[in-house]
Amino acid sequence: MKEMGNGGRADVNLVVSGAAGQGIKTVEKLLGKLLGRTGRFVFSTKEYMSRVRGGSNSTDLRVSAEAVDCPVERVDLLLALDGPAIGHMERRITEETLVVASPGDLEDRVGIRARKAPVDLEGLAEEAGRKVYSNTVAAGVAAGVLGLPLEECLPVLEGFFGDPDSEDVKGNTKAFKAGFEKGGDLDAGLEIEPGEAAGMLLMSGGDAVGMGALAGGVRFICSYPMSPSTAVLVFLARHARRFGIVVEQAEDEISAVNMGLGAWYTGARAMVTTSGGGLSLMAEGVSLCGMLETPMVFHVAQRPGPATGLPTRTGQEDLELVLHAGHGEFPRIVLAPGTLEQAFALTARAFMLAEKHQVPVFLLTDQNLMDTFYQVRELPLDDVDTTRFLAEAGEDYRRYSLDEGPPSPMAVPGSGTGLVCLDSDEHDEEGHITEDLDLRVRMVDKRLGKMEGIAEDVLEPELCGEGSIIVVSWGSTRNACLEAAALTGRDDLAVLHVCQPYPLSRKVGEILEGADAVITVEGNATGQFGRLLRDLTGITPDAEILRYDGLPFRADTLAEQLSSQLEGI
Amino acid sequence: MTMAYRHGTEGLDMAWCPGCGNFGIRNALLKALEDLEIPAEELVVVSGIGQAAKMPHYIKCSCFNGLHGRALPPATAIAVCNRDLTVIAEGGDGDMYGEGGNHFIHCVRRNPDITHLVHDNMVYGLTKGQASPTSMIGFETPVQPEGVILRPFDPVAVAVALDASFVARSFAGDPDHLSGIIVEAVKHRGYALVDILQPCVSFNRVNDYDWFRENSFEVGDDHDPTNREAAFSLAVGSEKLALGVIYRNEDRKTFEEQQPVWEEDGTPLFRRGPDLEELRRLAGEYEV
Ligand SMILES: Cc1ncc(C[n+]2csc(CCOP(=O)(O)OP(=O)(O)O)c2C)c(N)n1
Numbered sequence: 001m002k003e004m005g006n007g008g009r010a011d012v013n014l015v016v017s018g019a020a021g022q023g024i025k026t027v028e029k030l031l032g033k034l035l036g037r038t039g040r041f042v043f044s045t046k047e048y049m050s051r052v053r054g055g056s057n058s059t060d061l062r063v064s065a066e067a068v069d070c071p072v073e074r075v076d077l078l079l080a081l082d083g084p085a086i087g088h089m090e091r092r093i094t095e096e097t098l099v100v101a102s103p104g105d106l107e108d109r110v111g112i113r114a115r116k117a118p119v120d121l122e123g124l125a126e127e128a129g130r131k132v133y134s135n136t137v138a139a140g141v142a143a144g145v146l147g148l149p150l151e152e153c154l155p156v157l158e159g160f161f162g163d164p165d166s167e168d169v170k171g172n173t174k175a176f177k178a179g180f181e182k183g184g185d186l187d188a189g190l191e192i193e194p195g196e197a198a199g200m201l202l203m204s205g206g207d208a209v210g211m212g213a214l215a216g217g218v219r220f221i222c223s224y225p226m227s228p229s230t231a232v233l234v235f236l237a238r239h240a241r242r243f244g245i246v247v248e249q250a251e252d253e254i255s256a257v258n259m260g261l262g263a264w265y266t267g268a269r270a271m272v273t274t275s276g277g278g279l280s281l282m283a284e285g286v287s288l289c290g291m292l293e294t295p296m297v298f299h300v301a302q303r304p305g306p307a308t309g310l311p312t313r314t315g316q317e318d319l320e321l322v323l324h325a326g327h328g329e330f331p332r333i334v335l336a337p338g339t340l341e342q343a344f345a346l347t348a349r350a351f352m353l354a355e356k357h358q359v360p361v362f363l364l365t366d367q368n369l370m371d372t373f374y375q376v377r378e379l380p381l382d383d384v385d386t387t388r389f390l391a392e393a394g395e396d397y398r399r400y401s402l403d404e405g406p407p408s409p410m411a412v413p414g415s416g417t418g419l420v421c422l423d424s425d426e427h428d429e430e431g432h433i434t435e436d437l438d439l440r441v442r443m444v445d446k447r448l449g450k451m452e453g454i455a456e457d458v459l460e461p462e463l464c465g466e467g468s469i470i471v472v473s474w475g476s477t478r479n480a481c482l483e484a485a486a487l488t489g490r491d492d493l494a495v496l497h498v499c500q501p502y503p504l505s506r507k508v509g510e511i512l513e514g515a516d517a518v519i520t521v522e523g524n525a526t527g528q529f530g531r532l533l534r535d536l537t538g539i540t541p542d543a544e545i546l547r548y549d550g551l552p553f554r555a556d557t558l559a560e561q562l563s564s565q566l567e568g569i
Numbered sequence: 570m571t572m573a574y575r576h577g578t579e580g581l582d583m584a585w586c587p588g589c590g591n592f593g594i595r596n597a598l599l600k601a602l603e604d605l606e607i608p609a610e611e612l613v614v615v616s617g618i619g620q621a622a623k624m625p626h627y628i629k630c631s632c633f634n635g636l637h638g639r640a641l642p643p644a645t646a647i648a649v650c651n652r653d654l655t656v657i658a659e660g661g662d663g664d665m666y667g668e669g670g671n672h673f674i675h676c677v678r679r680n681p682d683i684t685h686l687v688h689d690n691m692v693y694g695l696t697k698g699q700a701s702p703t704s705m706i707g708f709e710t711p712v713q714p715e716g717v718i719l720r721p722f723d724p725v726a727v728a729v730a731l732d733a734s735f736v737a738r739s740f741a742g743d744p745d746h747l748s749g750i751i752v753e754a755v756k757h758r759g760y761a762l763v764d765i766l767q768p769c770v771s772f773n774r775v776n777d778y779d780w781f782r783e784n785s786f787e788v789g790d791d792h793d794p795t796n797r798e799a800a801f802s803l804a805v806g807s808e809k810l811a812l813g814v815i816y817r818n819e820d821r822k823t824f825e826e827q828q829p830v831w832e833e834d835g836t837p838l839f840r841r842g843p844d845l846e847e848l849r850r851l852a853g854e855y856e857v
């Protein structure tokens with residue numbers, strides 16, 4: 001387990017908050033570049049309202065000389081781009097928090113307990129040329145407070161704002177310098193030394209899933225936009241020409257999944273990306289996938305429901321949806337990555353598994369993972385299994401042959417002289433409609449029989465630590481759980497992370513069997529994974545830590561929750 | 570290459586009622602496919618659910634018999650992923666205009682190179698006689714015992730309104746006319762709709778063979794199918810149903826033609842693997 005001291009400035013959590021449209025994203029991107037280029041590690045995550053203008057949004061940037069990969073509740077430095085942002089962040093502000101805001105905005109908040117640092121962001125921006133440079137001033141303040149070397153920052157600014165001779169670069173550079181000076185003058189004691197982050201890859205969960213899809217050989221993606229899943233559609237659209245992918249925005253999710261199945265019928269590896277609501281619409285298509293035994297990858301980025309719920313926020317409420325979506329009985333696979341490397345590797349793997357076993361594979365992520373950025377050393381490209389599992393359609397080819405498999409060899413139309421027939425009705429070996437009830441039973445058995453091969457490919461859970469009290473995490477909560485466990489300072493804790501909720505590795509049961517206590521951590525209100533655990537292993541968690549306010553687990557507050565749970569155990 | 574489409578019906582356990590218009594459509598389709606000389610292994614018939622949608626089980630072809638209402642999306646995807654295949658989407662009026670109505674509209678907009686054959690019997694056959702989107706006002710069914718009150722959907726007018734690249738109507742009772750139209754539709758580059766008037770002898774006693782004969786007419790040589798306004802008038806302005814090629818727009822690019830994947834490479838997508846070297850370069854671009 002990673003040790004993370006919270007005294008002596010091992011890391012600084014800086015939050016930029018303001019209204020939608022105020023350029024928080026620019027600050028985030030610029031600071032990300034500056035921090036990375038100067039050797040610092042950075043983790044960023046955002047929370048935002050489902051609106052295009054106004055409101056209050058915020059982005060956390062956690063900076064350290066050591067690798068950081070999850071959020072904390074604590075705010076060391078708040079850059080408030082407007083007055084309402086201070087109110088928006090109030091719950092997270094303490095006496096320790098340094099709040100940088102315009103003098104007027106700070107005066108309006110006399111009651112706030114914080115270290116106040118009035119900086120006239122807009123005034124400095126105007127001095128530099130234009131009011132719109134205020135977010136660059138803010139980035140400058142942050143860079144100054146964190147003690148970045150100015151001479152290393154300046155070339156980054158040029159690269160970031162374009163043509164070095166342009167007015168924009170000059171103005172922004174001036175604005176940045178002005179902010180930088182103010183930041184340094186604050187003497188905030190929040191400097192972060194450089195670490196070994198140079199040359200690493202800074203990417204988001206959306207990027208990692210997108211690149212995983214490319215590694216998995218995706219050739220077709222069809223989807224209907226839905227937060228927080230759209231990042232993957234946008235990613236693949238951006239690279240469609242370069243990588244030879246058909247990208248289509250469907251008229252609805254029903255069309256999307258049916259197109260995807262059509263694509264994969266021709267052997268083109270396909271995926272859809274959606275969120276819970278979209279998957280609900282696709283449910284009949286999931287069932288079709290099960291019946292046709294045509295592979296399919298479903299990326300489901302969760303957000304809180306029911307119905308429209310909280311469109312831009314996070315949750316882990318759709319595990320049971322992906323486990324059960326679609327009528328009838330058929331095998332499926334559910335993967336839930338916990339890190340960016342896993343997001344990459346499991347996405348690539350989803351394509352391999354789908355084609356090998358001819359089943360729907362669900363890649364279950366969430367807003368937390370999609371919108372998270374941090375550095376990774378490299379993507380595990382060399383470990384990608386690029387095997388294809390397509391047969392040739394010979395003269396007497398029968399798509400649902402009972403002689404081989406399961407699964408029956410899958411050929412695609414045009415790959416030989418044989419015909420490839422699929423049927424959503426119960427079908428015979430050739431793929432034609434049948435009501436032969438004996439054959440029906442054999443076909444069901446053949447489909448469900450694929451579960452054996454699937455079990456052989458199950459990913460094992462990851463056990464970190466040697467303690468006898470086991471914290472069980474699945475999906476995107478992994479990093480927060482690991483750090484929280486370390487923060488408790490207790491060596492009787494271990495963390496078990498599950499990246500494949502279904503089917504579940506036998507190891508999970510074996511490990512938990514020997515535990516003194518089991519605590520599950522989940523982003524939902526009813527403990528869905530705990531239920532699955534009970535169902536598949538007979539083990540009932542001794543305690544559950546559940547969060548369903550739309551925000552991700554943060555290491556420090558999760559550590560407190562763990563500690564108080566442990567008192568009771 | 571096998572050209573022998575499954576003629577005759579021996580050996581087939583067909584689910585159609587004797588006398589059904591579907592038989593005429595099948596004969597016309599078989600003749601058209603033979604005239605077109607399309608090898609069976611290069612033909613994919615995509616269908617949904619309904620009596621009409623069973624067609625691919627009764628001819629010799631590769632097929633994707635998917636969900637009720639959902640034939641057009643997979644048909645589009647199949648066409649865009651492997652351009653060596655000839656793709657026909659086929660089904661009933663409930664399937665294509667009701668359950669799948671949204672896909673119909675957007676498929677016309679996409680303009681994939683597929684042929685869309687709709688068996689329009691103005692009733693739901695498989696589910697035993699409820700109203701369909703094309704049922705006439707007053708048509709009585711067990712679910713609409715006092716008669717249909719909704720205005721019928723006019724697929725031909727809608728397709729012309731959406732500037733579909735090929736719109737035709739034919740009649741199951743005239744297989745010669747129909748096979749000629751199907752040949753034209755398949756040859757057409759882009760989306761081609763053929764709305765086929767089809768008597769259902771079991772559940773539609775109103776719109777029978779005689780009714781269709783009396784209430785339709787063949788468009789004459791004087792009709793210019795490239796004239797959209799004339800086509801629209803023909804679709805909505807005639808008391809009787811116009812048969813023949815109503816509209817065509819050869820200027821529209823197909824969905825496939827506009828895909829970057831097909832610009833330089835004609836290889837079907839399933840034969841193209843991942844480009845891990847290019848991906849390595851892309852990952853490198855994330856270095857800060
Ligand atoms: C999602 C769904 N809803 C309903 C049905 C039941 N269903 C099957 S075919 C059909 C309508 C058949 O009418 P049509 O499409 O016009 O074809 P026909 O049988 O007349 O050829 C219905 C409602 C279904 N299979 N799937």
Ligand code: SF4
Nearest residue numbers: 586589620694769770
């Ligand atoms: S129910 Fe009607 S449409 Fe269906 S096969 Fe019988 S006659 Fe034909």
